[in-house]
Amino acid sequence: MSLRIAAGAEGLEAPVEAPAIESIGIVGAGQMGNGIAHVCALAGLPVTMIDIRPEALETAMATIARNMDRQIGRKLITEEERDAALARIATGTDYALLGGADFVVEAATERESVKVEIFKALCPHLKPSAMLASNTSSISITRLAAVTDRPAKFIGMHFMNPVPVMKLVEIIRGIATDEPTFRAVERLAHRLGKQTATAEDFPAFIVNRILVPMINEAVYALYEGVGDIRSIDTAMKLGANHPMGPLELADFIGLDTCLSIMQVLYDGLSDSKYRPCPLLVKYVEAGWYGRKTGKGFYDYGQDPPAPTR
Numbered sequence: 122m123s124l125r126i127a128a129g130a131e132g133l134e135a136p137v138e139a140p141a142i143e144s145i146g147i148v149g150a151g152q153m154g155n156g157i158a159h160v161c162a163l164a165g166l167p168v169t170m171i172d173i174r175p176e177a178l179e180t181a182m183a184t185i186a187r188n189m190d191r192q193i194g195r196k197l198i199t200e201e202e203r204d205a206a207l208a209r210i211a212t213g214t215d216y217a218l219l220g221g222a223d224f225v226v227e228a229a230t231e232r233e234s235v236k237v238e239i240f241k242a243l244c245p246h247l248k249p250s251a252m253l254a255s256n257t258s259s260i261s262i263t264r265l266a267a268v269t270d271r272p273a274k275f276i277g278m279h280f281m282n283p284v285p286v287m288k289l290v291e292i293i294r295g296i297a298t299d300e301p302t303f304r305a306v307e308r309l310a311h312r313l314g315k316q317t318a319t320a321e322d323f324p325a326f327i328v329n330r331i332l333v334p335m336i337n338e339a340v341y342a343l344y345e346g347v348g349d350i351r352s353i354d355t356a357m358k359l360g361a362n363h364p365m366g367p368l369e370l371a372d373f374i375g376l377d378t379c380l381s382i383m384q385v386l387y388d389g390l391s392d393s394k395y396r397p398c399p400l401l402v403k404y405v406e407a408g409w410y411g412r413k414t415g416k417g418f419y420d421y422g423q424d425p426p427a428p429t430r
């Protein structure tokens with residue numbers, strides 16, 4: 122099934138066929154993968170989510186159920202809607218499970234070599250019409266598309282964290298992405314209740330091109346002793362009206378992901394203003410990735426979380 126949608130604001134251009142997306146595959150069941158599964162299942166779409174680690178799938182299903190319970194508490198959904206949505210999510214560790222999906226979104230670790238291996242392994246299992254996206258925060262969509270057998274059907278679909286709460290989806294066209302794929306993914310985002318912003322395929326796109334250098338600058342401010350962790354976060358919350366301080370936000374995103382994004386900016390734009398702060402590197406080397414590992418700029422083993430410097 123496909124829909125004819127008028128291209129162009131005036132509808133003067135030829136209509137574009139936008140293939141329907143009625144089933145979803147997700148690769149990577151981390152904080153983003155489980156959020157994407159959550160919103161797709163609630164929107165009535167059958168979802169198959171895979172991960173290399175079975176324990177990640179168990180954690181993901183528990184997280185989705187807990188987050189849906191929270192939505193019930195806020196009267197955003199009913200118990201029946203939760204039960205129906207959870208029943209729409211299947212999980213496994215085998216790429217072959219994604220053979221029937223109309224659309225597969227990759228949300229695995231932010232490392233280009235990991236994503237390249239996934240796409241190479243995944244493509245032979247997909248049906249010819251399947252469209253493919255990466256939820257990457259920063260890596261070139263054009264370069265990822267080039268390792269697949271379907272660059273025209275490949276696109277960037279960048280959800281924000283936490284997916285069930287955040288309103289934006291950034292859509293990124295690779296050089297080869299065709300218009301029907303763009304339209305189909307835009308329509309999917311709207312079906313999930315999201316608004317879209319379109320970014321060109323430059324390192325880190327729009328949101329992270331602006332956000333992550335700010336976080337990196339906050340880490341420099343800490344590194345150079347301009348302020349301590351609490352001062353920096355308080356200053357930006359109350360002084361710039363940000364809902365979270367930059368170091369708190371870095372812990373929320375994941376310091377490994379923040380560092381990867383800075384490296385992509387530094388390598389891709391060859392400008393020293395994007396050099397990752399050595400203190401950020403040190404935290405990542407320590408395995409202190411933020412909330413997901415229990416410790417980053419704050420220690421989440423304590424209540425309330427305590428600064429780690």
Ligand SMILES: NC(=O)c1ccc[n+]([C@@H]2O[C@H](COP(=O)([O-])OP(=O)(O)OC[C@H]3O[C@@H](n4cnc5c(N)ncnc54)[C@H](O)[C@@H]3O)[C@@H](O)[C@H]2O)c1
Pocket residue numbers: 148149150151152153154171172173174177227228229230231232235239256257258259279280281282373374375378413
């Ligand atoms: N964290 C954020 O705030 C945020 C926001 C937007 C986009 N993203 C992007 O989303 C992606 C995932 O980020 P995350 O925060 O969910 O990371 P995460 O570390 O929480 O989860 C990554 C998951 O990928 C799995 N994985 C690794 N290799 C795999 C493979 N070969 N096959 C299947 N699964 C594999 C891991 O086991 C893990 O469960 C990254 O590209 C990241 O840049 C993150």
